Amino acid sequence: MEARxxxxxxxxxxxxxxxxxxxxxxxxxRVTANAEAARQDYPFTDVMRDRSRAIxxxxxxxxxxxxxxxxxxxxxxxxxxxFAGDADEANRYVVDLAAREGVELVVKGKSMVTEETxxxxxxxxxxxxVVETDLGEFIxxxxxxxxxxxxxxxxxxxxxxxxxxxxxxxxxxxTDDPDQLVAAAxxxxxxxxxxxxxxxxxxxxxxAETGSIALVENEGNGRMTTTSPRxxxxxxxxxxxxxxxxxxxxxxxxxxxxxxxxxxxVYTNLLTGPRRPDEHDGPExxxxxxxxxxxxxxxxGDLAEILGCIRCGACLNICxxxxxxxxxxxxxxxxxxxxxxxxxxxxxxxxxxxxxxASTLCGACQEVCPIRIDIxxxxxxxxxxxxxxxxxxAWLGWSLRGxxxxxxxxxxxxxxxxxxxxxxxxxxxDGWIRRLPGPARGWTASRDFPVxxxxxxRQRWEERDHGGA
Amino acid sequence: xxxxxxxxxxxDALKPEVGxxxxxxxxxxxxxxxxxxxxxxxxxxxxxAGFRSDARRMARHTLDVLDGTDGPIVLPSxxxxxxxxxxxxxxxxxxxxxxxxxxxxxxRARELTQFLVDDLDTTLRVDDDRTIAYHPSCHGLRNxxxxxxPATLLEGCERASLGSEEKVCCGxxxxxxVKQPEISNLMLQQKLDAVETSGAAVLCGGDVGCLMHIEGGxxxxxxxxEVRHIAELLAGER
Numbered sequence: 175m176e177a178r179x180x181x182x183x184x185x186x187x188x189x190x191x192x193x194x195x196x197x198x199x200x201x202x203x204r205v206t207a208n209a210e211a212a213r214q215d216y217p218f219t220d221v222m223r224d225r226s227r228a229i230x231x232x233x234x235x236x237x238x239x240x241x242x243x244x245x246x247x248x249x250x251x252x253x254x255x256x257f258a259g260d261a262d263e264a265n266r267y268v269v270d271l272a273a274r275e276g277v278e279l280v281v282k283g284k285s286m287v288t289e290e291t292x293x294x295x296x297x298x299x300x301x302x303x304v305v306e307t308d309l310g311e312f313i314x315x316x317x318x319x320x321x322x323x324x325x326x327x328x329x330x331x332x333x334x335x336x337x338x339x340x341x342x343x344x345x346x347x348x349t350d351d352p353d354q355l356v357a358a359a360x361x362x363x364x365x366x367x368x369x370x371x372x373x374x375x376x377x378x379x380x381x382a383e384t385g386s387i388a389l390v391e392n393e394g395n396g397r398m399t400t401t402s403p404r405x406x407x408x409x410x411x412x413x414x415x416x417x418x419x420x421x422x423x424x425x426x427x428x429x430x431x432x433x434x435x436x437x438x439x440v441y442t443n444l445l446t447g448p449r450r451p452d453e454h455d456g457p458e459x460x461x462x463x464x465x466x467x468x469x470x471x472x473x474x475g476d477l478a479e480i481l482g483c484i485r486c487g488a489c490l491n492i493c494x495x496x497x498x499x500x501x502x503x504x505x506x507x508x509x510x511x512x513x514x515x516x517x518x519x520x521x522x523x524x525x526x527x528x529x530x531x532a533s534t535l536c537g538a539c540q541e542v543c544p545i546r547i548d549i550x551x552x553x554x555x556x557x558x559x560x561x562x563x564x565x566x567x568a569w570l571g572w573s574l575r576g577x578x579x580x581x582x583x584x585x586x587x588x589x590x591x592x593x594x595x596x597x598x599x600x601x602x603x604d605g606w607i608r609r610l611p612g613p614a615r616g617w618t619a620s621r622d623f624p625v626x627x628x629x630x631x632r633q634r635w636e637e638r639d640h641g642g643a
Numbered sequence: 644x645x646x647x648x649x650x651x652x653x654x655d656a657l658k659p660e661v662g663x664x665x666x667x668x669x670x671x672x673x674x675x676x677x678x679x680x681x682x683x684x685x686x687x688x689x690x691x692a693g694f695r696s697d698a699r700r701m702a703r704h705t706l707d708v709l710d711g712t713d714g715p716i717v718l719p720s721x722x723x724x725x726x727x728x729x730x731x732x733x734x735x736x737x738x739x740x741x742x743x744x745x746x747x748x749x750x751r752a753r754e755l756t757q758f759l760v761d762d763l764d765t766t767l768r769v770d771d772d773r774t775i776a777y778h779p780s781c782h783g784l785r786n787x788x789x790x791x792x793p794a795t796l797l798e799g800c801e802r803a804s805l806g807s808e809e810k811v812c813c814g815x816x817x818x819x820x821v822k823q824p825e826i827s828n829l830m831l832q833q834k835l836d837a838v839e840t841s842g843a844a845v846l847c848g849g850d851v852g853c854l855m856h857i858e859g860g861x862x863x864x865x866x867x868x869e870v871r872h873i874a875e876l877l878a879g880e881r
Binding site: 185189203207275320494495496499524531533534536537538540541555556557558559560561566567570571574575577578579580581582584587591592595606613614618619620621622623624625626627628629630632633634635643 | 650652654655656657658659663666678680681682683684686687688690691693694695697698700701703704722775781782785786801807808811812814815816818819820821822823824825826827829830831832833855856858859860863876
């Protein structure tokens with residue numbers, strides 16, 4: 175994936191126009207409250223999370239075995255399984271398939287992996303029309319926009335924004351009434367579902383023992399996409415396997431609860447091979463594209479745990495940084511805490527080293543994660559690599575190194591403390607500094623900084639000791 | 644009981660009165676406070692910024708200073724306590740001598756409110772007639788489970804709630820607030836709004852880092868809300 179750098183530029187845009195971020199805040203506040211209620215209402219939250227974590231870590235540790243088992247079972251069901259090393263290979267498989275089968279129109283269910291490979295653009299370059307059918311993705315596509323949230327792609331838009339986009343692009347009278355907008359989308363999409371030659375969806379989880387794909391959604395567009403067109407293509411990250419149907423049921427118990435606060439998504443689609451001779455509907459061909467694209471390089475390393483993520487989006491919703499800036503600032507298909515680990519993990523630290531810095535390490539992500547993934551630990555490891563690779567700002571290195579040196583020598587530390595106190599008083603009014611120089615000036619743009627004390631604690635302690643109190 | 648005070652570098656340099664209040668509270672709770680004079684910084688700023696070898700250097704120094712002293716090591720900071728308990732062992736793991744020190748020191752390190760309530764079962768309570776809000780610092784809350792202890796120390800006080808913002812990070816994050824001042828500020832302003840609408844006259848907490856961040860923001864707003872470390876309230880300072 176092409177690195178979209180310039181974190182600062184994107185941040186500045188978000189600071190200049192707070193509109194999208196305020197809509198994100200509105201959306202995630204509601205979802206977080208629902209998810210918290212679901213967590214509390216469900217008596218098995220903790221045990222299900224422990225079990226889910228165990229299943230995910232076990233699967234990752236034995237991924238080669240389960241991928242092979244999945245592929246064998248899927249092929250036995252009549253599914254074609256293609257292992258793609260990178261995004262280009264994955265896209266080419268689909269583009270070639272569409273050309274071979276004479277497909278002119280593709281309907282798509284929601285899939286972050288196809289966002290990752292930029293599949294739509296690849297198909298369009300080959301003259302294939304692609305229509306997103308998830309309502310949020312549909313509106314994003316109409317607007318020429320990209321998703322800003324892994325499960326709520328247009329978290330950054332209001333319903334008025336949606337109304338404007340749909341009115342302009344579909345030629346319908348403006349309305350911001352959700353029911354009318356949904357009806358307009360349904361009318362537009364229904365015809366496409368019936369005429370599309372190919373459906374493409376993502377995959378929440380794939381079951382190794384049966385070769386099945388589990389796809390959860392709330393709009394029914396996933397069911398239409400997977401049953402109506404003649405050819406179905408499923409895109410999945412290679413880590414998205416569970417060993418058994420029993421394991422799947424455990425994970426489905428935590429997925430929707432964490433993601434949206436629902437006990438279960440409205441639709442849980444289980445796809446096990448193409449239409450059989452005695453069946454009335456379903457695709458004639460099913461293809462599963464299993465994507466590596468950097469994932470295997472993370473296995474066995476100190477970032478492997480993040481591959482256990484089931485993409486519920488809870489860490490985005492709870493993250494105070496994500497809430498303030500929204501998903502586009504991250505510049506990656508995968509934003510928020512999980513994205514700040516996955517993105518540099520998959521595609522290298524150098525273009526993405528700003529992402530692991532966009533966190534206070536407050537730990538809210540780990541607390542809310544249904545797989546209990548230790549995201550803060552991995553952000554720290556990535557920051558260490560950032561320093562090791564010389565990507566950290568020089569001023570930070572000088573100041574922290576100088577501080578470390580002083581702090582390891584008691585005499586030097588005490589004298590440095592006195593010096594800082596003296597300097598501080600120069601710029602102070604009543605014990606607080608209103609403007610700091612250099613790299614610290616951002617701090618005092620919006621808050622005062624306390625002047626170091628004339629008498630540090632260690633001095634007070636000594637005086638007290640000598641005073642013989 | 645002899646206790647070792649690790650006062651933390653922020654308290655030492657910026658808020659020495661919090662250190663004095665901590666001493667007063669520990670003494671009121673019947674402890675004999677000792678202050679290992681060579682202590683400096685636990686190394687968390689360097690550690691969180693990814694400067695692992697510099698953090699290790701400070702960790703080794705701190706371990707040299709603290710190991711070999713007697714009794715519990717008490718810190719008026721959840722964040723620095725978390726650093727010692729949860730990050731020192733990994734940081735010095737490749738050196739058996741320091742790994743052993745880290746294990747011993749981590750076993751003795753206690754955050755102040757934890758120590759007072761869980762270990763000493765103290766009868767000390769904050770005696771203050773003003774309305775008080777409490778800001779739980781992230782590392783204390785999530786990594787040390789500090790939640791009930793400050794509530795116990797504040798029982799009897801009139802409390803103001805920060806509502807859904809209570810457990811949301813204030814945006815300090817140490818070096819984060821310097822490296823990402825804009826994002827940090829957005830988070831801070833949300834916290835300040837919650838503080839100001841809570842009706843609190845005093846905001847207290849257990850970590851000087853977050854508190855000076857919040858206080859710096861409140862001052863810029865010319866807010867009347869006072870910011871105090873919980874040790875200061877316990878010591879009866881106002």
